[in-house]
Amino acid sequence: DVKVTQSSRYLVKRTGEKVFLECVQDMDHENMFWYRQDPGLGLRLIYFSYDVKMKEKGDIPEGYSVSREKKERFSLILESASTNQTSMYLCASSLIAADYGYTFGSGTRLTVV
Amino acid sequence: TQLLEQSPQFLSIQEGENLTVYCNSSSVFSSLQWYRQEPGEGPVLLVTVVTGGEVKKLKRLTFQFGDARKDSSLHITAAQPGDTGLYLCAGGGGNNNDMRFGAGTRLTVKP
DSSP states (O other), X not given: OOOEEESOSEEEEOXXXXXXXXXXESSOOSEEEEEEEETTTEEEEEEEESSTTOOEEXXXXXXXXXXXXXXXXXXXXXXXXXXXXXXXXXXXXXXXXXXXXXXXXXXXXXXXX | OOOOEEEOSEEEEETTOOEEEEEEOSSOOSOEXXXXXXXXXXXXXXXXXXXXXXXXXXXXXXXXXXXXXXXXXXXXXXXXXXXXXXXXXXXXXXXXXXXXXXXXXXXXXXX
């Protein structure tokens, strides 16, 4: 069964901490994505990557960075966590997304206190 | 950024009822997708529609893509409690890879 695995289901971090969210896929997909999901706002695209060592900003990149050193792994980094970054974070991978859709991980619920 | 508006935001019905939820935009999409998300899980792809006017059926679910490829609907016949979840629509971005999502319709089907 193909999978996108996010390293943590729940995280609690303090304001100002550097936070790493890890995502691994086993489908050999080139495209990987990070979204955050908030009630009433849906999924908002933070960053995405079409290949190793490349990255593109999504709609809300401020306060985040990403790393893709290997094809199967895409990490989201919160440089200095703030309370407004409390959210559900979803990682996804795809072939051509418009044709085949995304495969999502189960999400990481991050709380910043 | 292309915006997708979904309606209604919440829907609570009894088992056996029919329902339709909508996804609308002012933008034209090359394709549109529907996902269902259950609590504590990521969204799961239900269908992709590509051609204007296209209708796809998945058991009791019927998906339609508008003629102008700006809107879509999802109709569920004889809803069951197992249909409960958040239904999300997503449209292809300019390069067909970075999809944009609506806020979703949260459906509750009561036994």
